[in-house]
Amino acid sequence: MTVLAFPGVRLLDVTGPIEVFTTANEFGARYRVRIVSEDGAEVITSAGTRLGADLSVTEVSEPSDVLVIPGGANWETLIKDDALLDVIRRLNEKSRCTASVCTGSFLLAAAGLLNGRRAATHWRHSQQLASRFPSVRVRPDAIFVRDGQMLTSAGVSAGIDLSLSLVEEHYGAEVARSVAKDMVVFMQRPGGQSQFSVHSQVSHVHHEMLRGLLDAVATNPGANHTVAAMARRAGISIRHVTRLFHEEVGTTPARYVEQVRLEAAQMLLETGDDPLPVVARRTGFGSPESLRRAFVRHLGVTPGAFRATFRTTGAGAKGPVATTSS
The missing domain is CATH 3.40.50.880 (Class I glutamine amidotransferase (GATase) domain)
Structure with a gap:
């Protein structure tokens, strides 16, 4: 070895x-x-x-x-x-x-x-x-x-x-x-990496085709994941895709895609220095304004404020950690 x-x-x-x-x-x-x-x-x-x-x-x-x-x-x-x-x-x-x-x-x-x-x-x-x-x-x-x-x-x-x-x-x-x-470790660990990401919010998916769609979104959040695009990739109707998401994921395709994109944006803001337009483009939001709206709607903060807050614990700061809005 x-x-x-x-x-x-x-x-x-x-x-x-x-x-x-x-x-x-x-x-x-x-x-x-x-x-x-x-x-x-x-x-x-x-x-x-x-x-x-x-x-x-x-x-x-x-x-x-x-x-x-x-x-x-x-x-x-x-x-x-x-x-x-x-x-x-x-x-x-x-x-x-x-x-x-x-x-x-x-x-x-x-x-x-x-x-x-x-x-x-x-x-x-x-x-x-x-x-x-x-x-x-x-x-x-x-x-x-x-x-x-x-x-x-x-x-x-x-x-x-x-x-x-x-x-x-x-x-x-x-x-x-x-x-x-x-x-003192698992012989076979229960679950996959989904327990550490947004997939943890999704109950077990039985339909193999739907699992493929979910994996595609997680693998590349910045790609085209409209319900029409998903339907074309899966070779089924838009109505069928929507029904599967409702039955097995408990939400709409658009809401699920936004959740995954939001998590991807959070990761980039926490760990990288890319400007907001780049983060928005890489995670599928398209523009900083769309990114900002999603952050405010789901997290109650702007992307700039999120980055300023979560890039550091604030340890050693002499005063309050400043946040910026963008």
Whole structure:
């Protein structure tokens, strides 16, 4: 089992899978865990801790049952690192299966290893994975996805879920169950990533076609999601789409789309510096004025006030945190 480490890697993305596989050894498994860095040197993780490597990429000669590609907060920079992407391709060629954790899926996609495949990533980043790599079939609600020899998982702790599934595949359910009990984690986590997003407001959807429409909205809120467009994609009538939303989602298509877009806009305002026109365009509101109206109607604040309030806790401020309206 090989884990790739690089500067800025997320610590739990590395240690979570390692803990699963080494704990499995206590119950009869025979994993040999190796941390590999490009040059064999230690790296500094996103947490600021030092992480040692066992060997360099050039020293990897034996095939590995599992290659783990962790993620990092600076994934937008990492996917432009041609040397790192080449390292991933070389390691993948020597591995029986390759698994990513969280934003590690962006690295696999940038390396061309997810073309035409289904994949998962953290729900906050699923829209960006789908838009940057349109050949990847993103599953925004999945905890982890397997497509051939490639496995991808959602945010950080989902790497533990994925690793447990591999232990079960290699050594059976009893060993995986023992590891889960020892680590006090779910053998199989209930629910998908929907429990962390606006999908949590939607009861279980039985109609597969409707689930596809909901996933399309979550994956790319900025796309055309009028009821007419949804009906065309599904190959059914507008009346049928409207009826399914009422029966299984409990709201209209337009209200559901607005809820998803609102959540996407909140995420961008909390985590990014894009100006409001860009946020409005990316999330499907079209204009800052439409974005403003939706925020005031649902949240009682303007987008500018929301950003000023939720980008900081206000700790250390000498006076009240100022808000702006825009």
